[in-house]
Amino acid sequence: MTFEEEAKQKVLVTLIIIVSVVILTLSILFLKNYKPGEDFYIINVSFKNVGTLTVGDPVRVSGVKVGKVDGIKLRYKDVLVTLKINSKYKIPDDSKFYVESMGIMGERMISIELGNSENYLDPKKEYSGIYHTGIGEALGSIGFLIDKVDTLLVLVKKVLDSTVAKEEFSNNFSKIIDNLTYTSENLNNILSTNKRRINRIIVNTDKSVRDLRLLLTQLNSKMDNIMNIISNLDTITTDTKELMSSAKSISSSLDSILTYINSGEGTVGKLVKDDSLYYDILELKSKVDSLLYYYLDSKGIKVRLRL
Secondary structure (H helix, E strand, O other): OOHHHHHHHHHHHHHHHHHHHHHHHHHHHHHOOOOOOOOEEEEEEEEOOOOOOOOOOEEEEOOEEEEEEEEEEEOOOOEEEEEEEEOOOOOEOOOEEEEEEOOOOOOEEEEEEOOOOOOEOOOOOEEEEEEOOOHHHHHHHHHHHHHHHHHHHHHHHHHHHHOOOOHHHHHHHHHHHHHHHHHHHHHHHHHHHOHHHHHHHHHHHHHHHHHHHHHHHHHHHHHHHHHHHHHHHHHHHHHHHHHHHHHHHHHHHHHHHHHHHHOOOHHHHHHHHOHHHHHHHHHHHHHHHHHHHHHHHHOOOOOOOOO
16 A cells, blocks of 8 residues: 555544534533524522433423423422523513422423513522422322222221121021110010100100290399399498498507507696696695685685686
């Protein structure tokens, strides 16, 4: 092989490799629905559950694809989903985000219900979304419910086999029916035999109820008077308490006065306790009598004065 042929072969291989890389790149971009010149913005939405949602699932508004799921991150209490939305779509910031099913095979998508706000989604904010149970989860729940029903049916069958299916149970049940029939017949006989007495009891009971109602009505009409009497008793009790309080106060005052007199203080105390004052008063009385008698005698008036 000459040098020129070898060079042509290398160039051909190089061209094939370049074309292959270009085709591979274009294929990847095509599969990712990439269109040159498109611009996107990122929106973060938190969900309690995302089911089978995966990166690359579409984001739709009223059925129209506006972006895709760019990332899914599990956090402590929720799941953070990163949405990559085409910049030409302006979505109000009061819109609602849902994780919904696209088919019976469990495919998922993010559905956006547009709001009415004049402001648009802010990439710096984090929004909350709602998870809708899909057909797959519903079918799984139905299967779980069917398993539970099967288990319940097995248990019911065991109970029936251990009770109704046994001859002993049938015999006992027949005896119970017979006893109920016998009891019912006896009860009918008792009612028929004592029909008049039962009617009389019913009439007397009805009369007693009417009398009781009349008595209750009369008691209700007298309740006002009873309440007035109770109110007056409360007033009398209050007045009595005030009178007793006043009597205690007067008694205390009298005790203080007597204590003061017994101590010999004041005029009354001195009159009661001081004997010399008493004799001085008697002597004064004698002198006043003598003076008055002398004065009247000088005037020629004869009187007999006794004090």
